Amino acid sequence: MTSLLxxxxxxxxxxxxIATIDAAQAAPPPSPLAPIDLTDSSQVTGxxxxxxxxxxxxxxxxxxxxxxKAQLHAVMNAWGLHYVHVDVTKTTITMHAxxxxxxxxxxxxxxxxxxxxxxFSKLSEVDRLIRSIxxxxxxxxxxxxILTELEAKPANYGAKMAVLxxxxxxxxxxxxxxxxxxxxxxxxIMGTVITALNTYLGRNGLPAFFQQIIGGVIAxxxxxxxxxxxxxxxxxxSPSQIIASGIVVLVAGLSLTQSLQDGIxxxxxxxxxxxxxxxxxxxxxxxxVAMGIQLAETLGxxxxxxxxxxxxxxxxxxxxxLGAGLICTGFAIAMFAERSAVVVAFFAALFGMSFYYLVFxxxxxxxxxAAALTATIIGLSGGLLSRRFLIxxxxxxxxxxxxxxxxxxxxxxxxxxxxxxMLVGFTNLFVALATAGAxxxxxxxxEWIARRIRRPRVFRPYAAIKAARRHAFQPFPRPGRAPRRxxxxxxx
Numbered sequence: 001m002t003s004l005l006x007x008x009x010x011x012x013x014x015x016x017x018i019a020t021i022d023a024a025q026a027a028p029p030p031s032p033l034a035p036i037d038l039t040d041s042s043q044v045t046g047x048x049x050x051x052x053x054x055x056x057x058x059x060x061x062x063x064x065x066x067x068x069k070a071q072l073h074a075v076m077n078a079w080g081l082h083y084v085h086v087d088v089t090k091t092t093i094t095m096h097a098x099x100x101x102x103x104x105x106x107x108x109x110x111x112x113x114x115x116x117x118x119x120f121s122k123l124s125e126v127d128r129l130i131r132s133i134x135x136x137x138x139x140x141x142x143x144x145x146i147l148t149e150l151e152a153k154p155a156n157y158g159a160k161m162a163v164l165x166x167x168x169x170x171x172x173x174x175x176x177x178x179x180x181x182x183x184x185x186x187x188x189i190m191g192t193v194i195t196a197l198n199t200y201l202g203r204n205g206l207p208a209f210f211q212q213i214i215g216g217v218i219a220x221x222x223x224x225x226x227x228x229x230x231x232x233x234x235x236x237x238s239p240s241q242i243i244a245s246g247i248v249v250l251v252a253g254l255s256l257t258q259s260l261q262d263g264i265x266x267x268x269x270x271x272x273x274x275x276x277x278x279x280x281x282x283x284x285x286x287x288x289v290a291m292g293i294q295l296a297e298t299l300g301x302x303x304x305x306x307x308x309x310x311x312x313x314x315x316x317x318x319x320x321x322l323g324a325g326l327i328c329t330g331f332a333i334a335m336f337a338e339r340s341a342v343v344v345a346f347f348a349a350l351f352g353m354s355f356y357y358l359v360f361x362x363x364x365x366x367x368x369x370a371a372a373l374t375a376t377i378i379g380l381s382g383g384l385l386s387r388r389f390l391i392x393x394x395x396x397x398x399x400x401x402x403x404x405x406x407x408x409x410x411x412x413x414x415x416x417x418x419x420x421x422m423l424v425g426f427t428n429l430f431v432a433l434a435t436a437g438a439x440x441x442x443x444x445x446x447e448w449i450a451r452r453i454r455r456p457r458v459f460r461p462y463a464a465i466k467a468a469r470r471h472a473f474q475p476f477p478r479p480g481r482a483p484r485r486x487x488x489x490x491x492x
Contacts, residue, residue: 036079036140039099044081045107047140048095051075051086052111053147054126055093060114061123062258062394065267071130078133079140090273120337120395121156127392155336159199165333166249167192169402172330173245175323176403178316183238186226187245194218194249195334209284212250216288217295219246224296224303239303240411243289248407250285251436252331257398260440286429289414303415317357324353324403331399341392344385345399352378353403368431372438375401379446384453397447401439406432 036043051072058068069086072093076084087094095109129146132138138146155162170191171184179187197218198211223239223246230237256278263271296303328349332342352374360370382396409432417425 036081038080041099041105041107043140044097044099045109046144047076047079047081048084048097048107048109049111050140050143050147052093052095052109053151054130055088056111056113057122057126057150059088059090059093061119062255062398063123063392064258064261064265064394065270066262066265075130075133078136088267088270090270119155120332120335120341120392122150122153122336123392123395124338124341125150125153127390156338157333157336162334162336163192163196163199165330165335166195167330169252169327169330169334170194170245170249172323172326173248173403173407174241176320176327177241177244177408178320179238179241182235183241186223186237187242190219190222190242190246191249194246209280212281212284213288213291215246215250216285216290217292219243219250220289220292221296221299221301224292224301227303228301240408243411244408246407247285247289247410248402248405251282251405251407251410252402256436257401257440257443260437261444264441264444286410286414289411290418293415293418297418320357321350321353325350327403328399331402332395335395335399337395337399338391340389341395344389344391345382345396348378348382348385348396349400349403351381352400356404368434368438371404371435372442374404375439375442376446376449379443379448380450381446382443383447383450387450393447393450397443401443404435404439406435409435 036047038044054075055068055072058071059065063071065088069088072086072088072095073084076082081097083097085096091113093109093111093113097107098104099107126147129138129143129150133143157165167188168191171188173191174184174187194215198215201211201214202208220243223242226242227237227239255274259271259274259278261271262268262274293303325346328345329342332345337345355377356370356374360373365373378400379397382400383393385391386393386396409428413425413428413432415425416422416428
């Protein structure tokens, strides 16, 4: 038995895999020889341009500012370009280098980043490209060609499949809220309609703020109509569950996690810009839901008072855990993730949500604290699984927290405010914002712990030289004899 465990440990140590960002921050490139001419401005500019194009894909896919900068430096270091200043904001990448010995020639690269258009398929492709560049297997010419093909390559599933993924996402949200089969089907249809309409409006240039308002109205008014129509037929329907799923569909695409991660890691300018955009988009959702509630009441289709939700029992817990996994699956498909990333995100969310439903809720942990602890577990487990299967960790961390987004709480706050229940409305609103912040902070902390666990040892040459001089070059005493102490004469 002992020998079997030793073999398993040895095999695990021999197959340790790390994330690309961990490798970028851990050690210098494998060869000190530069494959480009560092005195040729065209070659240096070409390498900087390749790095800027890679950074564009990383940042537009939701990668944090600090991680993107580390990977850009790793790409340029692999080709021998070490002394480059990189500045990254939410919308721009600026690089500066100088070449030449007698007369220093400055070189500057400036690139405007596309808006946040999360495409996990391109993120995985560029992650593999960075690994190939760091391994010395890809020249700048080949890398530029790969990036050109990657930028023109369509997504893995296509727009129709992504919309169906959002439909699966919306139906699974209602399932976790305790909805029956009819409510799940209606919520899936509503999620599909909201995302399809917003995709069409986005292609025609409508700003995202107005898309969120329209999505909030669509999430509310049809639910009120269906509730009143089902009442005439004697079919029970809970409109709050359907409206909450529509709100979560709109909230899930926001960059709250990335904004807090940038702020925590020191990129305050980028974090502030992303956080303001997130708050603005959330305000659009809130306005749309409030307008939808008032419009439904004006048309004579009043929504029912909010019912209290019973705590889940053991039989419903299994259904909710399955729903949480399906939420992550639908979100990963909607973000064009690869199949392996979809599977990893499913199991990471299933593991984290099992703690939420089976440990934290039975122990009576508060909602905000339970969300923070669960997000930390999801960030840790998702980060470790991502490193094991060579998947960018941002995919599992963003997808993993989607089952706990406070859609129902936002709806409760808007309903209370419309009914002039100001205290209840603002209380639910602030709790919803606190829950979202706790989710983002928890997943950032979990990813940080995973990075510390699976990070390789950093090579520090100067520390190694000092250690060798202090230990390796000293004479060793003979075994069994104490070292002889040499006394120095006065004045020597």
